[in-house]
Amino acid sequence: MIDLRSDLCSVPTEEMWEAMRRAELGWATVGEDASVNDLCGRVAELLGKPAAVWAPTCGMANLAALLTFCEPDDFVVLESASHVLTSEAMGITEIGRLQPAPLWAEDGRMDPAEVGELVASCRAILLVLENTHTRAGGTVLSVSQTEELAAAAKAHGCRVHIDGARLVNAAAALEVPLADLAAPANSVVISLNKSLSAPFGAVLAGSDAVVARAREMLHRLGGASFHRAGIAAAAGLVALDTMLDRVADDHRRARALAAGLAEIPGVSLRPEVVETNIVLADVSATGIAPEALVPLLAEAGVRVLERDTTRIRLVTHRLIGDAEVERAVATIGDVVAKHAAPLVVPELDYDWEAELEAYVEDED
Missing domain, CATH: 3.90.1150.10 (Aspartate Aminotransferase, domain 1)
Structure with a gap:
């Protein structure tokens, strides 16, 4: 069977399985798991952020970011077909109690001027960018596009989060460091499965204050107290060493x-x-x-x-x-x-040429 449904269908490598078996597990919640600590440090460095926290899934990390920056009834600007809106069970509204302010972009790349106008009009607290954009077909946001979108939001006091589940794909396509794509954002998450083939897990990065708040939100969601997280983190470390290239x-x-x-x-x-x-x-x-x-x-x-x-x-x-x-x-x-079945074009049941001619005569 050739499974092309998603890059989630990839599986860990033998080296990852061996790392998971060898992992010296600690109490990750209180910072005593070496694999989790090393992984968060590595990802924070790759993304150019001071700190990072591990989460079981990218969806949970995105929700934690929303809860980190927003209070109930706050507006969040994001692309209409973004993963947060279409594929994460509407946690943004059902758990976060936030108000999405969607902006349509056919290729997933919102217009900075339109973003600025929408942020200002609804006094949005957060702008969510998705890189790459899944439903648009894996389209990427370049460094300059990310900077322009972030600047448009920040001009009105709005923070920026990047759903970077496939940010490693964007960096590879653009041939730029991950840190350059993450630089304009207040927080950014990357997935460790998908193209990186780790079994599960994601890492959310940002400032020390943002990560401390996000850790609290993850704890409320049941993610920060994920015991034996070092098993997945050990595979994530191998993924960073062997999968990026x-x-x-x-x-x-x-x-x-x-x-x-x-x-x-x-x-x-x-x-x-x-x-x-x-x-x-x-x-x-x-x-x-x-x-x-x-x-x-x-x-x-x-x-x-x-x-x-x-x-x-x-x-x-x-x-x-x-x-x-x-x-x-x-x-x-x-x-x-x-x-395959040939497309059947229905025949017109009226003489359109005669009707057009009659219409022209009436106009005359």
Whole structure:
């Protein structure tokens, strides 16, 4: 089975499993787990922040950041299709009791002027940026774009949090240090699974004061008292040592995957817009709806995700090599060829030329 649903489908390496078995566990909640302490120190340094705290998931870390900066009924500006709004069970409203102020951007990159206007109009307390932007297809925010967006918010006293679940992908795509992408933000989180292949866990970084407050929020959410966190942290340390340099391979294979899919009749996408490891393919012209195509592909040995009513999502990761890309393209092509239905364009049941001519005569 070739699993392209998400980079979450990757698994730890043997070196990570061995590190987890060897980990000398301590009481992480009171700062006595060496692996957790080392991991937080390493990530803080990579992100250019004074401090960091481990969290079980990136979603929990994002929620902790929201609670760190905001009080109930505060406004939070974020992109309309951001992960915090669409994929984190609306913790922003149901737990944080905050008011989202969404701003639509087709490619996930909000306009700084529009951000500044919205922040000012609703007196937002926090701006959330997502880098890379998942639902937009793994699009990246450059250093300058991040700086401009942060400046637009901070001009009105608004703080900035970066949901950097895939920030390592953005850094690899742009060939810039992680710290440069994180610099304009008051807090930033990175995921240790996804492209890094650790079993689970995330690290939230910021100033000493921000991290101290975030640690308190994580404790309230049940994350800071996660016992035996050193098992996951030990794998996270290996991930930092061994996985960062190979992320670019995922991007190269995603572009190859996109190029192959673009050759399949009825599948529409532009390979040149694939920036990282996420590929969105429009399959509407095949006559097979994504909800029908996904199980057909799974039966044939390729797992993909239904993105919406017209598109499927495919994500490359450590377990997807060049051979898997070739097999996936061939399999998808075969399934589409076998099940495709020609698009039927309904015939007009009236003489539009006659109606147009009559309309022109009436106007005269």
